Amino acid sequence: MSAATLTGFFTGLSLILAIGAQNAFVLRQGLLQSHVFPLALFCAASDALLIAAGVAGFGALTAALPALPVVMSLAGAGFLIVYGITRLRAAWIGGHRLAPEGEAHSLGRTLLLAAAFTWANPHVYLDTLGLIGAVSTSFAAGMERLAFGIGAVFASFVFFFSLGYGARLLAPLMRSATAWRVLDGLIGVTMLAIAAKLLLGLV
Template sequence: MQAAFAGFALGFSLILAIGAQNAFVLRQGLRRAHVLPVVLVCALSDAALIAAGVAGFGALTQAVPGLEFWMRVFGAVFLIWYGARTLRSAWRGGQVLVAGAEAQSLHSAVLTCLALTWLNPHVYLDTVVLLGAVSAQYEPRLAFALGAMTASFAFFFSLGFGARALAPLFSRPRAWQGLDLLVGLTMWAIAAKLLWGG
């Protein structure tokens, strides 16, 4: 039980900070567009990465020279493109979307979510390397992994479906414009950190 609680606490703390993936989930939740598939993609991806880390996959970044560098470059390029797209939406004045209105198809939403998840090197560093390393201190390691996976499911479902409580605020174009601006700048800041900050 102690291992499961430790896994939950560490897993939750690692995904709590606002990032590109969380900003996208929040946006989808506010739009009420494809929320279940998006949160499932995030949570299941995290679960797969946590399982890989606990199973010892974290050594791959050390075993393959240059892998981390190219992960950073590809992740940064994607974030720059997506950030520019979001900032363009903010420049155009934001969009008010009523419940059920969808700005993108399910296919597009899932692909964007997968890219924001799997092209982000910090996801690997947090879930695979860090959680994998810490899990070695606990027995059974499976309990630690299940705790961390539970944290991911709890967080993403709360973020995606809990965003509905903010819906009245986002009934105004200015609020959407502000959110788009925040999301776009967040993605560019993360891209800059990937390229120059390490």
């Protein structure tokens, strides 16, 4: 069972380490030290639900509904384009510093954005419902497969809380407006690049 748990942990961690819209958002909120705990908890809990569904075999849904990946890709790309342009605009205008007045979002808006980055992102479903679900089938149904899922879920909790609270280590570097312009620019480019990848995948 311990081998299954470790496999689940490192499988989940290897997938979640890739730079993505959700990770960039958590990093930014961590730097602002704004709603870090509820945000990290929301992202990890969302992953837990999707991983549980994947391990339970929910990945068959995409086979039953062939149009679903296309709809998800279009919706996700549209959201990423809007948010990416917003961050590029912030980078162009500048003037932001660490925890500037009025820069931090309310808890409600923070969680709404997190929900969009999580549930409107087709890659999240591919990783959790698809890949993790597929790997889980190599373990016997029952306790071994459950242990694999627990390991993958634990990886999400470790990652998001480490990213959110670990971002504070970068705080000394983010006290200048220039540093924030660079960060917002990188986040904006990342968002647009992911959106482009989603749209190109439909061609």
